Amino acid sequence: MWALAVRSLRHRKGGFAATFLALFFGVVIVMACGGLLETGVRNNAPPERLARADVLVTGDRSYGLPGRSADDAESAVLEERVPVDGAALDAVRGVDGVGTAVAERTFDAALLTEGGGRTDVRGHGWASAPLAPYELQGGGESDGESGARKGRAPQGPDEVVLDARTARAAHAGVGDRVRLAAHGGSAVYTVTGIASPRVEGGVERHTVFFSDARADALAGGEIADIAVTAASGQDVGELASRVGDALDGTPVKVVTGDDRGAVEYPEVLSGREQLIPLAAVFGGLAALVAVFVVSGTVALSVQQRQREFALMRAVGGTPRQLRRMLLGETLMVALLAAALGWFAGPPAGEWLFERLVNGGMVAHVVEYRSGWVPAVAAGGALLLTALAGGWAGARRGVRARPTEALAEAAQQERWLHPVRLILALVFLGGAAALAIITVKVFDGPIAASTAGPTVMAAAMGLALLGPGLTKLMMLLLSGPVRAFSGVGGELAVLNSRARAVRLAAVVTPIMLATGMATGQLYLQTTQVAAGEEAFQEHLRADAVVSSAAGGVDPALLDTVRRTDGVAAASAYVTSTGFVERGKAGNGSGGENGGSGAERGTGEDGLPLQGVSAEGVTKTTSVSATSGSLAHLRGRTIALPESEASAYGVAVGDTVRLRLGDRARVDVRVVALFEGRAGYGSALTPATLLAPHTTDGLPEQILIRAEDGADPAGPLAELAARHPGLAVADRDALLDANAEDVRTQAWINYLMVGMIVAYTAIAVVNSLVMATRNRRREFGLQRLAGATSGQVLRMVTIEALLATAMGVVLGTLAASTSLIPFSVAAADSWWPSGPLWIYGAIVATAAGLALSATLLPTWAALRSRPAQAALAAE
Known part of the structure; x- marks a missing residue:
């Protein structure tokens, strides 16, 4: 039967191509989200400016939440930098094996230029320069045969050393005077040197070094961290353990290796707190959508071969042989899709990760990691899904009676089973519960945590009841369609009612795409609008003074x-x-x-x-x-x-x-x-x-x-x-707040768009499969006297019917999320956002449905009617 499965794949390229695409893109999207999750969990951030420091001691920003028992302990990341007590420096210097211990002074500053120009920099004391290491170079005017003026370390309170990138940005050299703003004021400093980091990859952030005393004053007397180098021959792991023992009982963390980057860039920790839930939520959603799409595609492919199975039974094929053939076909397609998806998944995840870095959610120093865990999880989950779909289809297919091979049309399948009904009620009940929790338990933007999954739960429940809902909607739509579309509409209604189960397989992905897009996009627009409105209501100031x-x-x-x-x-x-x-x-x-x-x-x-x-x-x-x-x-x-x-x-x-x-x-x-x-x-x-x-x-x-x-x-x-001071009006303050909110929303748009694009592929897949399978029907209609134009009008009406039903059901699914969230976040029953978004969603759904239906139909109509009438379904 394996040889038969291979031959079947060769002769049914269209159907198996659809299954392959669903599996391939499913593996890619789930692997991409899995890679983001692994990146957040690992949170590897190699140091740049502190590359020579073997051990770093920093204030512990991890905070155990109050009111939790030991079994229910949770932690959060403190928003501010936690300073290191000065006594810790003395304790570290007394640890055996410590070569040097440098108290790091770190603060934000800005280099101001004429005309209002500004370059954001990070200020430090010169004592930390060897930790990269930074080395002085010549700069500015030529001095003797060397062609450069030799710089020196800053010594006085009005002296600085600029890193090479900052010097180029300011067009400054040794001996020049520059104005720097820091700690609430600005002053003019003399550039005593230009320094370049001798570290692989360089240092991303603009850096300025002050004298140690001046840096201490500008840092408010606080120590940001202690950078420790090990004595010659000292094992770093042992040294870190001894430093930790010496500081036991103090709120500090002792880090080594790639964890050191989080000390240099504190946003690494806050980014991790955002990346992990983002990847987990959208990864879980992507996996659920992928499972849904793959199982639906495999099931539709099997449904279309019922007559073939009956014929095979009629010539002596046994149920066991049919099951082996179907599972063999599915396994071969799934393995090929998973193998190619494993190669494409990491680049897709890295592309997503770069977008998150560019959006400011994740620090640039965090390394993207996608190991074997996301690959096995994505490939294994969808492989099992495909096999489960193939097994379920095989189970239905082998029950086909041999006498069905003589029937002129496939019999309407029985679709409602106890298990299906129970699952539908579970999903719909879950959606109702999440909607109630959204309204009754949460307020403000946090309500999105339950509102988001509500769409998917409602969509799953409606999809399981799809054939029944399709029949019900056909009863409601058949009258208007017949009244306004003539013979073509009559044929479309008859076809749709006779093929309710298969029509539901087409309506379901349209519903899923519409529901996901409408629910998730308007969830973001409502959240953005509510946040902006709350900020605007709170603010009564007419102007604001801020510092560089x-x-x-x-x-x-x-x-x-x-x-x-x-x-x-x-x-x-x-x-x-x-x-x-x-x-x-x-x-x-x-x-x-x-x-x-x-x-x-x-x-x-x-x-x-x-x-x-x-x-x-x-x-x-x-x-x-x-x-x-x-x-x-x-x-x-x-x-x-x-x-x-x-x-x-x-x-x-x-x-x-x-x-x-x-x-x-x-x-x-x-x-x-x-x-x-x-x-x-x-x-x-x-x-x-x-x-x-x-x-x-x-x-x-x-x-x-x-x-x-x-x-x-x-x-x-x-x-x-x-x-260094800047004055802005109220509108500028509102715009700045709106920009921050919209940046976060843009990241969610990106993730939602990726999942919606996948469901759009499922829409095209299902429609192309369903239409290609009707070549025999089109041939018979043309032999009976129908013209090509009439057939095209009929399938156009069918596509619009499927779109209308999918859009209505998708909107219903989206409303189970949007209405509760709007009430919780904005105290309104109507979500915020422009209507053109919904119009674009509907137009896109209709465009996909029409193109995925009319193009295969047009291709089928190019063959002669007699030849098409003899085609296999």
């Missing part, structure tokens, strides 16, 4: 308030914290154990906004419902009413917070306010929050103008007196 790098000097706040036309001004800084304890005396939570509050802070933490009590009510829309925002000074906090209720606190109570840099602080609740569900942030004094952020300063100063006044001119003069 490192935050705004708090001393500028009083200067801004005295500026003509300014009614109020407030410092502004954001971060994320975690509530460890509600009312004082409830017990501590967090990493020390204990529950504390009635509800522990989730893994996303509690958003915090640092503001000034004097200007918060005029620059934001927050209005206290209890207590007073004027008391927001010192160690205090104002909470949204929903959060206060969850933590069981009221005005006057004390809340223990874990801030973004791991600092723990007890704050008194001085006000409650009504925040927008899902988008609320707690308010703290900027003087409290800013020192616990990476920059250590407020990010911006929000400004409210006096009625009828325009402070733009005086503020521009203020910015001119303080190089």
Whole structure:
């Protein structure tokens, strides 16, 4: 039977090509998502600037969430850099086997040029230069026979060394003077040298070296990490273990190897926290779609061969032989598709990964990895799916009675079985449960975590009931179709009703593509619109003052308030914290154990906004419902009413917070306010929050103008007196926020588009297979007197019917997700987003259906009617 399977493949290239394409692209897409997941789990990030450091000691940003038992422990990544205590440096230097231990000072800076130009750089102390290593070179004007002026290390507070890339960007050489902004101010520095990194691949980020004393001042006196080199002959692993023992009990991490890149680029850790769930969610969705598409394609291929199986039974073929033949055919196609998919999957995954890096989700230093696990998982899952589909089809096929070979038309299959009905009810019940959870449990953007899977669950349930729903919709559509389309419509209706099971196999991928595209795209547009609306409602400022790098000097706040036309001004800084304890005396939570509050802070933490009590009510829309925002000074906090209720606190109570840099602080609740569900942030004094952020300063100063006044001119003069400051209006602030939200949405669009494109391939596959199988029918119709034009009109109406049914069912599936999410995120029953998106989805579905139907039909009509009538189905 294996030889028969091979011959069958040779003579049924069209049907098996469709199965091959479904399997091949399924393996590719699942492998690509699997590669992203493996990349996130491994999170390998080789160092660049710190390549010579054998061991790195950095503050531990991993935080055990409060209110969790030991069996249910969860962790989150703190948003800010966690500084290393100075005592740790002495402890490390005393460890046996340590060659050198350098205290790393790291801070953001910007090189300012005439005309408003700016280059973002990262500042460090010169003591860390040998860790790449960076080596001084000549630069600037010629000096003697060497053709270059020899540089030297920075020594004074007004001296710097630029890396070669930064020097080229600034057109600066040794002896030139440049202006650099950092830590809330700017100053002019003399370039004492140009340095180049002697590390493979170079250093991606622009780098500037200051004297160690100046770097310490600009870093706020904080140590970012300790870079350790091993003594000659010292094993790095043993050294790392001894360093860890010496620092036992301190909140630090000791890393070696490719983990060192996460120290140099802290965004590696935050990117991992986004990449893993993204790859897992879309990988699972892609796998489910692929399984669905592959099983449907294999099942449709088997359905179309019922007469062939009956003929084989009539000439003596046994059920066992038929099963072996079908499974052999499926196995050969599946193995070929999986083998080619294993080669194409990693490049596809790497292409996706590059898009995520370009979008800013993942740090550029993270290495893409796609090993044997995604390959085996993708290939194995779809191979088993194909074999299961082939076995199920073989089981139905071998039951065909030999006498069916004499029938003029295939008998309508019985489609509703107890198992199918149970599975349909399970999926539809799951979709209903997810929809209820979305509305009742979640608020704001987090509701997308349950709204997304709802579409797929509903689509799966509707697909299992597809033949029945197709018959029902045909009853509803048959009257209008007959009334407006004449004989062609009559034939289309009769064909569709007689072939409801096979028609459902065509309608299902259209429904899946429409439902996935509509649900996921409008999910993103609704989320973006809700986020932008919430930010716009919260912001009442007319202008904002910001710095080129490192935050705004708090001393500028009083200067801004005295500026003509300014009614109020407030410092502004954001971060994320975690509530460890509600009312004082409830017990501590967090990493020390204990529950504390009635509800522990989730893994996303509690958003915090640092503001000034004097200007918060005029620059934001927050209005206290209890207590007073004027008391927001010192160690205090104002909470949204929903959060206060969850933590069981009221005005006057004390809340223990874990801030973004791991600092723990007890704050008194001085006000409650009504925040927008899902988008609320707690308010703290900027003087409290800013020192616990990476920059250590407020990010911006929000400004409210006096009625009828325009402070733009005086503020521009203020910015001119303080190089590095920038003044923007309200629209620029809104645009900046919208850009951040849309960047995240664009990444989701990319992943959704990939899956929708795969379902579109399934649509074309199914329609081409179904149409090519009707050559005999078309031939008989033409022998009976039908013209080619009439046949084309008939199949056109059939394609439009299938599209209409698929679009209606897909829209129904999408609505099970969009309506609950819109209610949860935007308090509206109608999702946000332009209608042209839905129009484009419908038009694309119709275009695919028509092209995949009419082209094969046109090809079939080119043959003579008598020849076509004798063709096998």
